[in-house]
Structure formats: C-alpha cells, structure tokens
Amino acid sequence: MPRLIARRLAHIVLVLLVVSFALTFLVNLTPGDPAYSILGEQATDEQVAQVHKDLHLDDSVPSRYGRWLSDIGEGNFGTSYVTKRPVMDAITEALPATAELVLLTILLSLAVAIPIGVYTAYRPDSRFDRFWVLVSSLFVSLPSFVVALVLVYIFALLLQNFPIHFPVTGWERLTDSPGENLWYITLPVIALSLQQIPQFARLLRADMIATLHEDYILAARSKGVSTRRILFRHALRPSSFSLVTLAGLNLGHLIGGAVIIETLFALPGIGSLTVNSVLSKDIAVVQGVVMLVAIVYVVVNTLVDVTYGYLDPRVRVRKA
Amino acid sequence: MGGRSGTFGASTRLGLVALALAGAMAVSPGIASAENATAPKPKSGGTVTFSYMSEPASFLPDAGLGAQVGLGGSERFAIYDALAMLTTKGDVEYRLAESMTSTTNDTVWTVKLRKGRVFSDGTPVDASAVQYNWSRIADPAQRSPSAPIAQGIASMNVVDPTTLEVTLKEPNAQFPELIGQSSLTFIASPTAWEAAGQAFGSSPVGAGPYVFKEWQRGAQLTLERNPKYKGKTHLDQIVVKYIPDETQRLNTLTTGGVDIDLTGDLQAATSAKQQPNLADFQVAQSGGINIFFNFTKPPFDDLRARQAIAYAFDPKAMDDALNGGAAMLAPNLFLKDSEFFADIGQPKPNKKKAQDLFDKFAAEGKPIEFSVQTSQTFQKIAEWFQARLSSFKNVKMNVEPVSATQQTTNWQTGNFTLAFSSVPRFIDPAPALSNALETGGVSNYGKYSNPEVDAAFKKARTSNEVAARKDAYDAVQRIQVKDLPSFFFQHVVVHILYNKSKLQGVAAVGDGIPRWDRMSTKGS
Numbered sequence: 001m002p003r004l005i006a007r008r009l010a011h012i013v014l015v016l017l018v019v020s021f022a023l024t025f026l027v028n029l030t031p032g033d034p035a036y037s038i039l040g041e042q043a044t045d046e047q048v049a050q051v052h053k054d055l056h057l058d059d060s061v062p063s064r065y066g067r068w069l070s071d072i073g074e075g076n077f078g079t080s081y082v083t084k085r086p087v088m089d090a091i092t093e094a095l096p097a098t099a100e101l102v103l104l105t106i107l108l109s110l111a112v113a114i115p116i117g118v119y120t121a122y123r124p125d126s127r128f129d130r131f132w133v134l135v136s137s138l139f140v141s142l143p144s145f146v147v148a149l150v151l152v153y154i155f156a157l158l159l160q161n162f163p164i165h166f167p168v169t170g171w172e173r174l175t176d177s178p179g180e181n182l183w184y185i186t187l188p189v190i191a192l193s194l195q196q197i198p199q200f201a202r203l204l205r206a207d208m209i210a211t212l213h214e215d216y217i218l219a220a221r222s223k224g225v226s227t228r229r230i231l232f233r234h235a236l237r238p239s240s241f242s243l244v245t246l247a248g249l250n251l252g253h254l255i256g257g258a259v260i261i262e263t264l265f266a267l268p269g270i271g272s273l274t275v276n277s278v279l280s281k282d283i284a285v286v287q288g289v290v291m292l293v294a295i296v297y298v299v300v301n302t303l304v305d306v307t308y309g310y311l312d313p314r315v316r317v318r319k320a
Numbered sequence: 321m322g323g324r325s326g327t328f329g330a331s332t333r334l335g336l337v338a339l340a341l342a343g344a345m346a347v348s349p350g351i352a353s354a355e356n357a358t359a360p361k362p363k364s365g366g367t368v369t370f371s372y373m374s375e376p377a378s379f380l381p382d383a384g385l386g387a388q389v390g391l392g393g394s395e396r397f398a399i400y401d402a403l404a405m406l407t408t409k410g411d412v413e414y415r416l417a418e419s420m421t422s423t424t425n426d427t428v429w430t431v432k433l434r435k436g437r438v439f440s441d442g443t444p445v446d447a448s449a450v451q452y453n454w455s456r457i458a459d460p461a462q463r464s465p466s467a468p469i470a471q472g473i474a475s476m477n478v479v480d481p482t483t484l485e486v487t488l489k490e491p492n493a494q495f496p497e498l499i500g501q502s503s504l505t506f507i508a509s510p511t512a513w514e515a516a517g518q519a520f521g522s523s524p525v526g527a528g529p530y531v532f533k534e535w536q537r538g539a540q541l542t543l544e545r546n547p548k549y550k551g552k553t554h555l556d557q558i559v560v561k562y563i564p565d566e567t568q569r570l571n572t573l574t575t576g577g578v579d580i581d582l583t584g585d586l587q588a589a590t591s592a593k594q595q596p597n598l599a600d601f602q603v604a605q606s607g608g609i610n611i612f613f614n615f616t617k618p619p620f621d622d623l624r625a626r627q628a629i630a631y632a633f634d635p636k637a638m639d640d641a642l643n644g645g646a647a648m649l650a651p652n653l654f655l656k657d658s659e660f661f662a663d664i665g666q667p668k669p670n671k672k673k674a675q676d677l678f679d680k681f682a683a684e685g686k687p688i689e690f691s692v693q694t695s696q697t698f699q700k701i702a703e704w705f706q707a708r709l710s711s712f713k714n715v716k717m718n719v720e721p722v723s724a725t726q727q728t729t730n731w732q733t734g735n736f737t738l739a740f741s742s743v744p745r746f747i748d749p750a751p752a753l754s755n756a757l758e759t760g761g762v763s764n765y766g767k768y769s770n771p772e773v774d775a776a777f778k779k780a781r782t783s784n785e786v787a788a789r790k791d792a793y794d795a796v797q798r799i800q801v802k803d804l805p806s807f808f809f810q811h812v813v814v815h816i817l818y819n820k821s822k823l824q825g826v827a828a829v830g831d832g833i834p835r836w837d838r839m840s841t842k843g844s
Contacts, residue, residue: 036725046500080377085518167572168571170577
C-alpha cells in the first residue's frame with residue numbers, strides 16, 4: 001500500500017511538473033506584453049522597461065519557470081501582475097462560485113440523467129426513448145450560450161412579473177444568503193446541465209442495455225426479483241463505469257470551461273478569471289489557475305479509480 | 321495670464337458661452353438627455369445599483385485612464401470625489417480644490433483647497449495630501465500609468481495647509497483641465513495608503529460622498545454613504561455590478577436587476593428606447609473613433625495611400641450597416657457645440673478618387689495590401705471595411721482579431737499598418753489631442769511628426785483664451801485633414817441608461833461619469 005501511494009504521488013508530481021512547464025512555455029508564446037496591461041496604452045518606453053525589469057519579463061522561460069517553482073516550494077504562488085494581489089487570493093476568491101456551479105451541475109445532471117438512462121435502457125425504442133433521442137440531440141447540438149439566453153428570455157424576461165422567475169445575472173455568496181445564492185445560480189446550473197444530461201443519459205443507456213443482456217440479470221428475473229431491484233441494484237452499478245469516468249472528466253473540464261456561462265451570468269468564477277488573465281497576459285494568475293485545474297483533474301481521477309472499486313468489487317479483489 | 325476659480329458646482333470661463341448639446345445628442349421620443357427642471361424634490365436615502373462591463377484591477381487613485389468612465393472612473397469619483405472635473409461641456413468644475421491659478425507664465429500654479437474637507441478616516445484633505453499623492457504617482461517604483469503626467473511637475477511646495485504651489489517643467493495654461501481629466505484629480509488619504517500599502521487598492525479611503533464597504537471581485541462593489549462628506553448627497557448606498565455581456569446588462573436593467581447601465585453600445589441604447597421605463601442620458605465627446613496610420617512603414621507612409629483609405633471609407637454606409645444609422649458621425653473633429661468647432665471637414669467618401677489612387681499604386685508595381693490586427697471593440701468596423709474594400713480593385717485588407725493587450729503591444733512597438741481606435745476622444749482637447757498628434761505624444765503610435773502641428777499645440781498650451789486656443793486647434797485640424805495621420809469618422813457617446821420610474825436627478829460629469837451627489841430615488 002505505501003508503495004502504491006508513493007507511486008501515485010510521484011505520478012501526480014510528474015504530471016504537475018509537465019503541465020506547469022508546458023503552460024509557462026505556451027503562455028510566453030502568446031503575443032502581447034503584460035507591461036501594457038499594467039501601465040495602459042500610454043505607457044512610455046521607460047515605464048515598460050522598468051516593469052520588465054521588476055517582473056523579470058526579459059529573463060528566459062526556463063529561468064522564470066525555475067524562479068516560479070522555487071516560490072511554489074515555499075508555498076508562494078506569486079503575485080498578479082495586474083492586480084498586484086497574491087495569486088492564491090484571486091483563486092480562492094473565484095473558486096467558490098465555480099465549485100458551486102460545477103458541483104450542482106454534475107449533481108443535477110446525474111440526478112436527471114440516471115433515471116432517464118435507466119428507463120430508456122429498460123424500454124429501448126419505446127416512444128419515450130425515441131422522444132428522448134430527439135430532445136437530447138437538440139440539447140447536445142446547441143451551444144451553451146444559446147441555451148443560456150433562451151432560459152434567460154423565458155424565465156427572467158417573459159416571467160419577470162410572475163411570482164416564480166429568476167434573475168438575469170448576479171451572484172450572492174452561499175454564506176451570506178443561501179436562498180439568494182440558489183436563486184442566482186439556478187439558471188446557470190440548468191444551462192450547463194442541459195448539455196451534460198444527454199451525454200450522461202446516452203452513455204448509461206448504452207452500458208445498461210449491454211448489462212441487461214447478461215446471464216445474471218436473466219437469472220435474477222427467473223428468480224422473480226422485481227424490475228426495480230434488477231435495474232437499480234443489479235444492473236446500474238456495473239453499468240456506471242463509463243458514466244463515472246465521464247462525470248469525473250467533465251467536472252475537471254467544467255472548472256475552466258464554464259467561462260461562457262460565467263460571463264453571461266456575471267458569475268465571479270475561475271473561468272472568467274482565467275480568460276481575463278490570459279487576455280492581459282497575467283502569467284502568474286494563469287499559472288496558478290492551470291495548476292489548480294491540473295490538481296483537480298488528478299484528484300478527481302484518483303477518486304474515480306476509488307469509485308470503481310466500490311462499484312465493482314471484482315476490481316478491488318483483482319488489485320489485491 | 322489669469323487662472324480660474326469657481327464655487328462648488330459651477331465655474332466661469334473666459335470666451336464663448338458653450339452651446340447646448342441638444343441637436344448633437346439625437347434626442348428622440350422616450351429618451352431624456354437632461355435633468356428635468358421641474359423634477360420633484362430629491363428623496364434622501366435608498367440604494368442605486370449600476371452596471372458596467374468590467375471592473376478595474378484596483379481602486380487606487382491612478383488607473384491610467386484618468387477621470388473617465390472606464391476602468392473604475394465612476395467608482396473613484398464616488399470614493400475620492402475630485403480636486404476638479406470637467407463638466408460635460410468642458411468647463412472646469414472645482415470640487416475639493418477651490419481654484420488653480422497661475423501668476424508666472426503658466427509654469428507656477430497655486431492649488432487652493434477648500435477648508436475643512438476630510439477623508440473618511442478623519443484625516444484632512446490638505447496640501448500635504450495632494451503632494452503625497454502626486455509624488456507617489458510620479459515615483460517610477462509605483463508603476464503608475466499616470467506617472468508621465470505627474471513627472472511633468474518639477475517641484476511642489478506646501479505653502480499652508482490649503483495651499484500647494486506647483487512648478488511645472490514646461491508652461492501649461494491648461495493645467496486645471498489636465499488635472500480635471502487625469503488621475504491626479506483623485507486624492508487618497510496618505511495615512512490610510514501608507515498603512516495599507518499594496519492592499520490599499522482593495523480598501524481605498526478618499527474624501528468622496530461614499531466609502532468602500534465590500535468588494536466581491538468579479539461580481540459587485542458596494543459603497544455606502546460617507547458620514548464625513550461635506551457636500552450634499554442623497555443616496556445611502558451605491559452597488560456596482562460588473563456584467564461583461566452587453567445583452568445581459570440590458571436584460572438586467574430591463575428586469576430591474578440594476579437601475580443604471582453605463583454603455584457605449586449603440587444597439588443597447590437603441591433597444592433601451594423601446595422600453596417605456598428606461599431613459600437615456602447621453603454624453604458625447606469630440607474626437608472619437610478613427611483610423612490611424614503608421615508613418616514608419618509602407619504603404620501608409622505615403623500620403624496617397626492614406627488618402628485612398630479615407631476616400632474609400634464611407635462613415636454613413638458603415639453606420640447604416642452596423643448601427644442602423646444610430647451613431648453620431650464625425651464630419652469634423654470637434655462636436656458642433658464645442659467652442660473649438662471649426663467647419664474643417666474630414667475627407668468625404670469618394671469611390672472614384674479612392675480607386676484612382678489604388679490604381680496608381682498598382683501601376684507603380686506596389687498594389688496596396690495590408691493586415692489589420694484589431695481587438696473585439698473594432699472588429700465589426702474592420703470587417704465591414706474589409707468587405708467594402710473588396711469592391712475596389714488593387715487593394716486587399718486582412719483582418720486578424722487579437723486581444724486588447726496584443727493590440728496595445730502592436731501599437732507601442734509600431735507593429736501595425738493602420739489601426740482602429742477611439743483615442744483621442746475628449747471633452748477638452750488638452751492633453752488628449754496633442755498626445756495623439758504631437759511629435760512624441762504618448763498615444764502618437766504612428767509616429768506622425770509635423771513641426772507646424774507641434775508649434776500649434778505649443779501655442780495652445782500657452783494660452784487659456786478660447787479664441788487663441790481655437791486658432792491653434794484650427795491650424796491643427798487643417799494640417800490633420802491634409803496630412804491624414806488619422807481619419808475620424810464617429811464620435812463616442814456614453815449612454816447612461818436608467819430606470820426613470822425609480823431615479824431622478826441623473827446627470828453626468830466628464831465623459832459620462834454619473835453625478836452621484838445629484839442622483840436620488842423618487843419618492844413613493
């Protein structure tokens with residue numbers, strides 16, 4: 001076990017090193033000079049030179065990467081070029097909105113997709129299954145910003161004078177007002193979920209259809225086990241591997257990829273922070289955010305592996 | 321040479337009386353562009369929520385854009401008030417300062433502060449505070465965007481608590497206008513700034529009508545009434561929501577999520593006209609959106625190429641195509657009601673002349689081909705022009721979208737042929753116009769240089785007489801339309817879209833910064 005953990009940790013560190021160096025190299029290749037983000041359009045050559053000197057912008061990429069690594073070793077993720085705040089402060093401030101958005105999206109998507117996936121696997125080619133294929137194709141093909149704007153039009157604009165309506169934009173911290181927080185985040189979560197649900201449901205349907213043809217399912221039916229128990233107790237768990245994998249991958253992807261929704265709904269999240277930092281070449285913040293996303297991916301990947309063992313005990317036994 | 325002085329909220333000016341903006345403001349039914357003289361009595365209290373497209377990196381006094389709407393100018397005005405601001409008509413309005421006068425050839429200026437003003441931490445707004453702020457901005461170690469302006473000050477001397485003597489490196493008769501448009505007008509509490517250090521930008525302390533309460537970065541800023549503010553203010557609280565998407569900002573205003581939306585977007589302003597509960601207070605500026613050329617490399621180091629572009633560009637056709645005819649076009653550099661207006665027109669569209677010039681270049685073996693790297697702000701205009709140029713022979717334009725940072729880098733490093741910009745735009749031409757057209761000007765990216773233009777700007781700086789300044793700017797305009805360092809086609813208008821059933825007293829200062837001290841909610 002200790003050897004396993006050590007191997008895992010070494011793997012994680014190697015991934016983070018590769019990702020961070022590649023990121024530093026790539027961001028430095030993007031055109032634009034961060035000095036102008038700091039100083040504005042009317043910066044003089046002397047001011048630009050001073051900023052370059054202060055921030056070591058003229059040093060080589062390996063040299064700057066080495067300095068950054070050394071700071072990371074001391075727990076210092078650096079300071080934003082533009083806001084002059086510690087990078088970790090910017091990230092920890094932006095993280096709650098994105099974390100809440102992403103977690104609620106994944107939870108809602110699974111809560112809706114699992115019953116649909118199970119039912120359409122149980123009743124393939126039924127009227128509902130065919131209807132669901134149409135609806136899910138529509139949602140998968142629509143860009144998220146289109147879905148978001150339609151939701152805003154219906155639930156915020158058309159229904160603005162109705163008792164139940166939602167705000168167009170805005171954000172309230174969960175700790176300040178849970179009710180307001182949920183009210184603001186409802187439309188963004190639905191907008192993102194409407195793209196996740198079809199993917200999850202289709203994947204589960206495909207896996208469950210295969211599982212439902214297994215001999216042990218036939219045996220369970222022969223023994224008189226109820227349909228509900230067969231579907232949810234015997235068939236769902238072994239059919240969930242792909243679903244769990246996809247949910248884990250999407251969770252990591254959504255952290256940086258929800259930027260369009262964050263921008264449309266004015267949510268102060270990681271996506272918006274990343275895009276603004278890339279555009280202003282605030283390299284320190286970009287490095288910090290990408291490291292965060294990499295860590296999340298790695299952690300989620302590890303949790304997914306652990307989940308496999310829960311879903312299918314044979315995996316645990318094989319490993320043992 | 322006299323200076324200027326005035327009472328709080330008004331100012332006097334030598335020369336012509338400014339004309340009303342009504343004709344140039346395109347007022348239409350359902351839109352209000354000025355305070356209603358018969359408005360009900362202001363109601364004390366209440367919260368106003370306003371939205372803007374982006375939040376600043378910090379609320380330090382200096383943001384580089386100065387006393388302008390963008391990048392936190394409106395918020396700074398609420399937090400810091402200002403030593404002086406320009407009214408929307410270009411007059412200097414003294415606020416924390418009582419006057420700025422010069423008795424020594426516009427080189428030595430006396431800044432007189434109003435007595436009894438304090439910062440929200442109780443420390444006095446005095447000459448030492450102003451000296452501290454301006455010295456700090458000038459310090460290269462602070463990396464302040466407005467350092468070049470502050471570095472134009474040779475020395476400062478605190479004469480008494482309310483008097484600061486400022487000696488400039490070069491004479492400038494428009495020193496009050498310069499202060500009123502730059503970040504130097506915002507004065508922070510030195511005590512609080514020293515104590516907070518780098519964190520001051522997240523918890524600023526000023527002498528304005530509102531104090532910093534809370535900032536949820538990326539979401540909203542909350543300001544509440546400053547009990548130590550000496551001036552009059554009606555609102556208890558201002559909440560600023562940062563909503564990047566233009567459509568969503570208007571949707572939020574429509575549904576009552578915010579009370580004011582500050583925008584330069586013409587489509588948003590046009591859509592707002594359809595809403596019966598919304599009004600539009602507009603502030604237009606001279607100068608505005610223009611094409612500027614790089615004089616250091618072909619093809620636009622050649623006047624004929626610049627002329628060809630100017631003849632090929634049709635502002636009205638562009639406006640009809642992109643804005644439904646809603647833009648305020650710029651047939652002249654200055655707004656019609658500006659005291660510096662002169663009927664010296666920008667080149668008019670002429671397809672034949674444009675084609676003849678393009679053909680000449682082709683005959684010389686150098687057909688005009690160029691790329692334009694433009695930020696999102698001007699991408700539509702660039703693509704429209706690209707399509708228009710495709711109807712001409714012997715000319716080809718490529719458009720590459722880039723980030724604003726890259727665009728600025730390209731301009732600063734001279735890595736462009738022609739570019740679209742909204743600078744210079746101004747209420748008063750000093751210093752924005754000379755920054756753009758004078759040799760070595762900080763926004764003269766194309767490296768245009770003409771000694772006659774330089775001499776005209778120098779002459780303008782040495783006089784505060786409107787007639788003398790106008791003569792100088794007339795000379796600049798005549799040379800500008802001849803040399804074509806830039807070609808102006810559209811004035812910038814800031815629209816303050818607001819819920820007129822909730823708000824009254826909506827007015828602006830500068831280029832469209834809301835007058836927080838005059839605004840109030842309507843009584844029930």
